[in-house]
Amino acid sequence: MFNMSNLDFQIVKVKEDILIENDKKADSLRKFLKEKGIYFINVMASPGSGKTTLLTRIINALKGKYRIGVLEADIDGDVDAERISKNTGVKVIQVHTSGACHLTAQMVEDALKAFGVDDLDLIILENVGNLVCPAEFDTGSNINMMLLSTSEGHDKPLKYPLMFQVSKIAVISKMDVAPIFDFDLNKAKENILYRNPEAKIFALSSIKNEGVDSLINYLDSLIQNSK
Amino acid sequence: MFNMSNLDFQIVKVKEDILIENDKKADSLRKFLKEKGIYFINVMASPGSGKTTLLTRIINALKGKYRIGVLEADIDGDVDAERISKNTGVKVIQVHTSGACHLTAQMVEDALKAFGVDDLDLIILENVGNLVCPAEFDTGSNINMMLLSTSEGHDKPLKYPLMFQVSKIAVISKMDVAPIFDFDLNKAKENILYRNPEAKIFALSSIKNEGVDSLINYLDSLIQNSK
Numbered sequence: 001m002f003n004m005s006n007l008d009f010q011i012v013k014v015k016e017d018i019l020i021e022n023d024k025k026a027d028s029l030r031k032f033l034k035e036k037g038i039y040f041i042n043v044m045a046s047p048g049s050g051k052t053t054l055l056t057r058i059i060n061a062l063k064g065k066y067r068i069g070v071l072e073a074d075i076d077g078d079v080d081a082e083r084i085s086k087n088t089g090v091k092v093i094q095v096h097t098s099g100a101c102h103l104t105a106q107m108v109e110d111a112l113k114a115f116g117v118d119d120l121d122l123i124i125l126e127n128v129g130n131l132v133c134p135a136e137f138d139t140g141s142n143i144n145m146m147l148l149s150t151s152e153g154h155d156k157p158l159k160y161p162l163m164f165q166v167s168k169i170a171v172i173s174k175m176d177v178a179p180i181f182d183f184d185l186n187k188a189k190e191n192i193l194y195r196n197p198e199a200k201i202f203a204l205s206s207i208k209n210e211g212v213d214s215l216i217n218y219l220d221s222l223i224q225n226s227k
Numbered sequence: 228m229f230n231m232s233n234l235d236f237q238i239v240k241v242k243e244d245i246l247i248e249n250d251k252k253a254d255s256l257r258k259f260l261k262e263k264g265i266y267f268i269n270v271m272a273s274p275g276s277g278k279t280t281l282l283t284r285i286i287n288a289l290k291g292k293y294r295i296g297v298l299e300a301d302i303d304g305d306v307d308a309e310r311i312s313k314n315t316g317v318k319v320i321q322v323h324t325s326g327a328c329h330l331t332a333q334m335v336e337d338a339l340k341a342f343g344v345d346d347l348d349l350i351i352l353e354n355v356g357n358l359v360c361p362a363e364f365d366t367g368s369n370i371n372m373m374l375l376s377t378s379e380g381h382d383k384p385l386k387y388p389l390m391f392q393v394s395k396i397a398v399i400s401k402m403d404v405a406p407i408f409d410f411d412l413n414k415a416k417e418n419i420l421y422r423n424p425e426a427k428i429f430a431l432s433s434i435k436n437e438g439v440d441s442l443i444n445y446l447d448s449l450i451q452n453s454k
Contacts, residue, residue, distance in 0.1 A: 047273045047358050047387065048379025075359065077385035099389070101328065101359035129386065131274050132302065132328035132357055151378035151401070152275025158304035159356065160274065162326070174378070177407055 022137055026105035029112075029140030033123070039223045040123045042141035044163065047129030049149040050173040052080045054206040055126060059088040061216045066121040066223065071095055071111050073103045073128050080126060091115070102133035105140045122223060131160040135167075142226060145169040150178040154188035157195045164195035169202065171215065176205040249364055253332035256339075256367030260350070266450045267350045269368035271390065274356030276376040277400040279307045280433040282353060286315040288443045293348040293450065298322055298338050300330045300355050307353060318342070329360040332367045349450060358387040362394075369453060372396035377405040381415035384422045391422035396429070398442065403432040
């Protein structure tokens with residue numbers, strides 16, 4: 001009477017189709033941006049992990065060298081777009097996802113059309129705060145960077161496999177409060193590398209501006225090498 | 228060429244069907260548990276908001292009065308089930324969601340069948356750490372309780388509307404570290420009530436055991452009144 005297996009099958013099938021279409025769209029978007037000489041970074045994390053604070057540091061460090069545009073994705077509200085705009089002065093657009101917990105490549109393309117990319121060298125997407133769905137959707141970015149804040153705990157890579165698997169850069173944020181939360185940095189690194197042995201890990205505090213420089217230098221080298 | 232509108236339409240349609248089926252299943256599950264005299268609390272929050280630590284306090288306070296069973300939902304891993312089991316001694320079952328960011332009522336029913344409910348008065352579900360998808364799916368619970376930790380910031384109700392709308396109880400956790408994160412309790416309360424004017428708000432620290440008692444008393448009164 002309440003068997004959902006037929007519906008479950010349907011949603012799995014439709015989702016597969018969606019993901020295949022999304023991958024195509026992401027590849028074409030990546031190619032388009034490559035031709036324009038634009039590098040694209042997709043930033044993912046839980047709500048409140050410190051994405052906006054870290055991005056403000058990164059943008060202020062790189063904005064003299066690259067023309068930067070920021071896409072802020074949220075289900076509702078525009079608090080982050082306002083913060084980034086006020087604290088960095090770069091071009092920002094707020095994207096609302098109509099309730100969805102992720103951004104598709106199509107949504108990114110639509111936003112970039114509205115935004116205009118001809119005056120940009122670097123696009124940074126701050127994805128919806130979520131450790132699950134955004135990891136499933138290729139946004140057309142050149143690299144995925146994820147944040148794990150020390151207040152969330154070092155066990156999270158065990159619970160959210162895909163997010164750590166698809167992110168080449170894993171940032172451990174809020175290191176200044178690690179002792180308060182009994183956060184074990186070595187265990188965190190071990191858990192991240194268990195999910196993705198290739199991950200580049202940066203442990204830092206955006207508020208105290210500690211460890212942020214080496215991440216910025218790494219991002220800078222990636223952008224340079226993409227040219 | 229890359230228009231996804233047909234697929235988008237399909238997924239919206241299938242999702243609507245899924246949600247309608249899920250609501251039916253949730254209602255029947257709620258009725259079944261009511262007949263058995265079992266109260267069911269669904270707990271939702273971001274990853275690392277302190278659900279497991281708070282639940283340990285609540286369970287230890289109520290386990291002398293009620294026979295409690297805990298469902299731990301995660302995409303992978305069993306760290307929380309182990310913690311609850313070790314620190315409270317009550318019956319715990321780990322549910323894996325096969326990559327999904329939420330639990331359906333069907334998954335809850337399957338888990339409860341495997342678990343056995345005849346020796347229980349109270350079921351607590353610790354849902355997948357996520358501020359988006361779990362809010363869409365009625366689990367068959369009598370009440371939704373959500374946590375917002377001070378490390379996440381007081382702006383989160385603006386960004387994740389549905390989670391705050393569907394949760395009758397909003398717990399502000401990690402109050403002991405609120406000053407470190409410039410967390411504004413009044414703004415947080417204002418933002419929560421903007422999304423849900425009926426929300427019962429509890430600000431507390433599970434680690435310091437401050438403010439937890441009034442939440443426990445409130446939950447106890449809800450369970451009593453349901454009899």
